Amino acid sequence: MPHDALLATLRSGSEPLAMEEHRLRTTAWFWRKGLGMPSENPLIEAGRTIRAFLPSILDDRAEDFDRRLLVQLRERNVSGVEDVLQSSPKVIDWVGDFTAHGIPPEVALLAERDGGYQAAPGRGIPSPVPRYECPVDHLYVWYRVDPRERVRECPDHPGRLLVRV
Numbered sequence: 001m002p003h004d005a006l007l008a009t010l011r012s013g014s015e016p017l018a019m020e021e022h023r024l025r026t027t028a029w030f031w032r033k034g035l036g037m038p039s040e041n042p043l044i045e046a047g048r049t050i051r052a053f054l055p056s057i058l059d060d061r062a063e064d065f066d067r068r069l070l071v072q073l074r075e076r077n078v079s080g081v082e083d084v085l086q087s088s089p090k091v092i093d094w095v096g097d098f099t100a101h102g103i104p105p106e107v108a109l110l111a112e113r114d115g116g117y118q119a120a121p122g123r124g125i126p127s128p129v130p131r132y133e134c135p136v137d138h139l140y141v142w143y144r145v146d147p148r149e150r151v152r153e154c155p156d157h158p159g160r161l162l163v164r165v
Helices: 003-012 016-032 042-074 078-085 089-101 105-114
Strands: 131-133 141-143
Touching: 042 078, 042 089, 042 141, 078 089, 089 105
Parallel strands: none
Antiparallel strands: 131 141
């Protein structure tokens, strides 16, 4: 389903079967890849996940965008999250790719390139790529692509390391 159609379906609720099918496929994908359970709504999941990629997507607008998105995520306001996500064409494209693959497009491209192969320890991209999130409110998700990279702190809760899920 093209990402514009998916967003329209999620927003309207007029096609519950299509939305349920997407939810089930996304959930099955997460379990198959060993990534745990995604949040109950794909837009909330996209909002939690895009936050780590905003600096590379939006450059100097990332901080303001993240602040606006975080307000909506904390309120669990799906329509507010959607409004923020739709406020940038680059973000709309990212969300479309994310919903198509179930993982961030940056991670999907790396995993595709390496074909799931894991080289000697400390080299290559682990398969599946370890997924981390904030242990406090779970509103920040990060994928540890390079095993040599240190686990990040949550940007919302300084001093708290992200936990693998």
